[in-house]
Amino acid sequence: xxxxxxxxxxxxxxxxxxxAVTAGAVLLPLVYLALRAAGASRExxxxxDARTARLVLDTGILVGSVVLMALLxxxxxxxxxxxxxxxxxxxxxxxxxxxxxxxxxxAALALLGALGPRGLLQGILEGPLGVERLPxxxxxxxxxxxxxxxxxxxxxxxxxxxxxxxxxALEEAARGLGRSRWGVFRxxxxxxxxxxxxxxxxxxxxxxxxDFGAVSLMQYPALTRAIYLQYEALFDRDPAAxxxxxxxxxxxxxxxxxxxxxxRARYHRATATAARRPQxxxxxxxxxxxxxxxxxxxxxxxxxxxxxxxxxxxxxIPLGRPIELAWRAALNSALASAVAAAIxxxxxxxxxxxxxRHPAWWTRLLERASFTANALPGIVIALxxxxxxxxxxxxxxxxxxxxxxxxxxxxxxxxxxxxxxxLRTVSPRYEEAARGLGRGQLAALWLVTAPLVRPGLLAGGxxxxxxxxxxxxxxxxxxxxxxxxxxxxxxxxxxxAAYSQAxxxxxxxxxxxxxxxxxxxxxRGAELASPG
Amino acid sequence: MRxxxxxxxxxxxxxxxxxxxxxxxxxxxxxxxxxGRAESFVKPMFDEFTRLTGIxxxxxxxxxxxxxxxxxxxxxxxxxxxxxxxxxxxLGAVASKGRLAxxxxxxxxxxxxxxxxxxKRWVATSARARVAAYNTxxxxxxxxxxxxxxxxxxxxxxxxxxxxxxxxxxxxxTAMRLRGGxxxxxxWLLAMKANDVKFYSGNTQILAALxxxxxxxxxxxxxxxxxxxEQRPTVPVANHFLTGRDPGALVNIAGMGITTASSxxxxxxxxxNFMLSQQAQRFFARSPGRAEYPLAARARPRPGLPPLTRxxxxxxxxxxxxxxxxxxxxxxxxxxxxx
Numbered sequence: 001x002x003x004x005x006x007x008x009x010x011x012x013x014x015x016x017x018x019x020a021v022t023a024g025a026v027l028l029p030l031v032y033l034a035l036r037a038a039g040a041s042r043e044x045x046x047x048x049d050a051r052t053a054r055l056v057l058d059t060g061i062l063v064g065s066v067v068l069m070a071l072l073x074x075x076x077x078x079x080x081x082x083x084x085x086x087x088x089x090x091x092x093x094x095x096x097x098x099x100x101x102x103x104x105x106x107a108a109l110a111l112l113g114a115l116g117p118r119g120l121l122q123g124i125l126e127g128p129l130g131v132e133r134l135p136x137x138x139x140x141x142x143x144x145x146x147x148x149x150x151x152x153x154x155x156x157x158x159x160x161x162x163x164x165x166x167x168x169a170l171e172e173a174a175r176g177l178g179r180s181r182w183g184v185f186r187x188x189x190x191x192x193x194x195x196x197x198x199x200x201x202x203x204x205x206x207x208x209x210x211d212f213g214a215v216s217l218m219q220y221p222a223l224t225r226a227i228y229l230q231y232e233a234l235f236d237r238d239p240a241a242x243x244x245x246x247x248x249x250x251x252x253x254x255x256x257x258x259x260x261x262x263x264r265a266r267y268h269r270a271t272a273t274a275a276r277r278p279q280x281x282x283x284x285x286x287x288x289x290x291x292x293x294x295x296x297x298x299x300x301x302x303x304x305x306x307x308x309x310x311x312x313x314x315x316x317i318p319l320g321r322p323i324e325l326a327w328r329a330a331l332n333s334a335l336a337s338a339v340a341a342a343i344x345x346x347x348x349x350x351x352x353x354x355x356x357r358h359p360a361w362w363t364r365l366l367e368r369a370s371f372t373a374n375a376l377p378g379i380v381i382a383l384x385x386x387x388x389x390x391x392x393x394x395x396x397x398x399x400x401x402x403x404x405x406x407x408x409x410x411x412x413x414x415x416x417x418x419x420x421x422x423l424r425t426v427s428p429r430y431e432e433a434a435r436g437l438g439r440g441q442l443a444a445l446w447l448v449t450a451p452l453v454r455p456g457l458l459a460g461g462x463x464x465x466x467x468x469x470x471x472x473x474x475x476x477x478x479x480x481x482x483x484x485x486x487x488x489x490x491x492x493x494x495x496x497a498a499y500s501q502a503x504x505x506x507x508x509x510x511x512x513x514x515x516x517x518x519x520x521x522x523x524r525g526a527e528l529a530s531p532g
Numbered sequence: 533m534r535x536x537x538x539x540x541x542x543x544x545x546x547x548x549x550x551x552x553x554x555x556x557x558x559x560x561x562x563x564x565x566x567x568g569r570a571e572s573f574v575k576p577m578f579d580e581f582t583r584l585t586g587i588x589x590x591x592x593x594x595x596x597x598x599x600x601x602x603x604x605x606x607x608x609x610x611x612x613x614x615x616x617x618x619x620x621x622x623l624g625a626v627a628s629k630g631r632l633a634x635x636x637x638x639x640x641x642x643x644x645x646x647x648x649x650x651x652k653r654w655v656a657t658s659a660r661a662r663v664a665a666y667n668t669x670x671x672x673x674x675x676x677x678x679x680x681x682x683x684x685x686x687x688x689x690x691x692x693x694x695x696x697x698x699x700x701x702x703x704x705x706t707a708m709r710l711r712g713g714x715x716x717x718x719x720w721l722l723a724m725k726a727n728d729v730k731f732y733s734g735n736t737q738i739l740a741a742l743x744x745x746x747x748x749x750x751x752x753x754x755x756x757x758x759x760x761x762e763q764r765p766t767v768p769v770a771n772h773f774l775t776g777r778d779p780g781a782l783v784n785i786a787g788m789g790i791t792t793a794s795s796x797x798x799x800x801x802x803x804x805n806f807m808l809s810q811q812a813q814r815f816f817a818r819s820p821g822r823a824e825y826p827l828a829a830r831a832r833p834r835p836g837l838p839p840l841t842r843x844x845x846x847x848x849x850x851x852x853x854x855x856x857x858x859x860x861x862x863x864x865x866x867x868x869x870x871x
């Protein structure tokens with residue numbers, strides 16, 4: 001459904017101006033790349049050859065595989081923790097979101113430690129079973145596994161937020177019309193999930209396009225690895241920029257695909273009763289396979305990496321090395337990430353309101369363009385902000401303010417995706433009704449729509465927060481000197497292979513993130529679980 | 533909703549306040565260093581320098597290549613006075629764009645000629661050699677070829693690991709090209725691949741794979757072993773040095789340069805000179821977990837290391853490798869090492 005133009009009015013300046021400013025900020029990395037590419041020599045452009053096509057293909061295969069895995073894991077998980085009487089629902093709801101805070105290079109290191117050719121698992125199997133070789137993990141399998149770990153929470157969190165808001169009346173009506181439970185799920189619930197599943201898949205795809213840590217450790221030939229190679233080997237920014245533009249084109253394709261998929265979604269809730277709770281599905285004997293599924297996911301993607309980190313710490317204990325917890329860094333991480341999350345959600349709102357309520361070519365372009373930067377590797381975004389920051393931000397350069405700005409630029413799309421998919425389930429009719437009662441358009445948005453999209457906003461804030469907690473490339477280049485975060489502490493240790501020292505910071509990262517996740521996604525689950 | 537907005541505003545306010553506090557102007561004798569060298573390798577020496585001279589040092593730690601790119605993007609506006617890089621390539625890239633100042637002869641002359649920049653804009657502070665590290669449970673040292681060209685033998689099928697994207701490895705391949713020619717190097721790369729060579733993302737991953745027995749021989753830099761032994765003293769890994777003029781014996785460096793934008797060049801030079809002093813050189817060479825080759829002040833390398841005079845690499849000056857790298861990368865890409 002093409003959302004109705006709100007009374008055919010023009011977009012209010014109070015929305016248009018902040019939206020344009022936000023889009024402008026998010027586009028800085030693209031402007032930077034364009035400047036670099038424009039000044040690039042013919043040799044730099046010569047990097048585009050037949051092998052680049054191969055890189056694009058390999059990157060596409062990786063993106064497709066990870067998106068598929070994330071959907072297969074994220075959607076069922078979301079349904080189980082929001083709609084059923086699954087035992088220990090709140091625990092699963094929080095634990096399943098936590099892999100999001102594990103930096104992907106740590107995830108890849110841990111998976112290699114567990115499943116690598118001479119990893120822990122092989123060691124365990126070798127004794128009793130005589131297993132001498134596990135299936136090869138380097139290459140596509142390892143890259144898919146590590147990236148699935150880092151990304152399925154996007155699909156899961158957005159789908160769960162949507163499931164909490166699906167109007168139970170629709171499902172009840174369909175049930176009343178004689179549909180089976182599966183029929184209701186397929187005909188009513190699934191279509192209602194479409195905007196959020198599309199948004200979640202988009203975030204997964206963008207993450208995979210931008211990731212360097214996992215593809216590097218797993219030796220997978222993705223575009224980002226080729227881009228880093230240009231910096232690492234030649235210290236040359238121009239060919240790297242040319243390759244990054246290829247990545248931008250690939251991103252444009254992904255964005256196009258997502259809007260096509262989404263445009264076919266037609267769903268608005270029928271009533272504005274956000275607080276109504278859907279019926280809880282009794283799992284019956286299906287509870288055991290459901291529990292096994294949750295345990296497998298949380299076990300493989302949270303417990304396993306933690307166990308490997310724990311093992312490395314344990315190994316180091318006989319060496320008498322003190323285990324230090326980096327509380328100061330933890331505070332820094334939490335502060336910078338929380339501020340970035342709040343700003344990102346606030347900045348995303350005008351953009352999504354405009355594109356949902358005043359659909360025109362330019363509002364759509366604003367929204368779409370805001371996504372492109374998210375697919376760029378962190379180093380490109382960091383260098384873009386170095387370029388503009390050192391030139392035009394003078395006294396703010398390398399301060400916390402600029403670091404927070406970098407987080408917002410890098411992760412705004414996550415807030416956009418979450419709040420956008422939530423907003424698209426709210427019919428513009430309520431605002432029209434409020435306006436009919438004499439309220440202005442902004443007041444109508446504020447009083448009627450905002451409360452309805454709150455879960456989406458919270459989910460968006462959670463995504464930005466968790467992503468910023470683990471951000472590394474921009475943090476290293478833009479933080480105030482001496483401003484340690486948990487991500488930089490982990491990097492400091494892993495860069496000299498001191499894994500035992502990386503482990504405590506990684507545990508702290510997860511421990512600090514857990515209450516935020518609970519606050520944002522677990523609490524409503526708890527409400528649902530309590531009687532009444 | 534209102535609560536969320538209030539919370540957001542409060543957080544934003546706190547953030548701004550903290551930012552304002554951290555942005556306070558720094559004291560006049562504070563040097564800013566961009567360090568591509570890991571904190572644990574160099575921080576004790578920065579602290580020592582401050583203790584001795586009263587000059588504060590603020591260090592931005594990061595990856596050498598990313599910091600080099602940062603220096604180039606910042607241009608004349610860089611807050612950095614000194615660039616401390618992990619390899620010659622990063623220093624050369626910044627120097628070639630005119631971002632590093634010429635160092636006085638007195639500083640350059642502290643190290644042997646092959647460890648200074650051709651254009652005098654940086655000086656090496658320590659060196660490391662390429663080695664074939666091996667698992668001592670699986671390999672007898674006498675079995676190991678003394679030349680890099682020998683590792684294509686079937687004895688090593690599926691047993692050798694190397695880091696194709698690592699700058700030191702690529703410098704070694706450049707040396708092989710210059711020494712043995714384009715064709716011989718291409719044949720070697722293809723023969724290694726046909727012999728099922730294993731790729732790793734970096735030197736530390738190679739050491740880990742050696743320690744676990746995943747591979748038997750790893751082409752890496754010599755000092756990672758000491759770093760690993762510091763963490764896990766009993767690992768069954770040792771270094772096999774390729775000596776003489778074999779390209780497998782390439783020596784790479786860590787080094788320093790002073791930015792042209794620095795307004796405190798005298799203090800910056802004191803820092804560079806301090807890193808070439810006996811105290812700092814001994815620290816790089818002999819302190820626990822460290823085993824780099826010292827280059828100045830007559831400091832001696834850790835016992836057991838062959839003297840640097842026996843490791844000539846291909847007789848190649850590091851500062852001249854830069855222009856060759858593009859072709860090395862193309863060769864590595866064509867032979868399927870980097871793509």
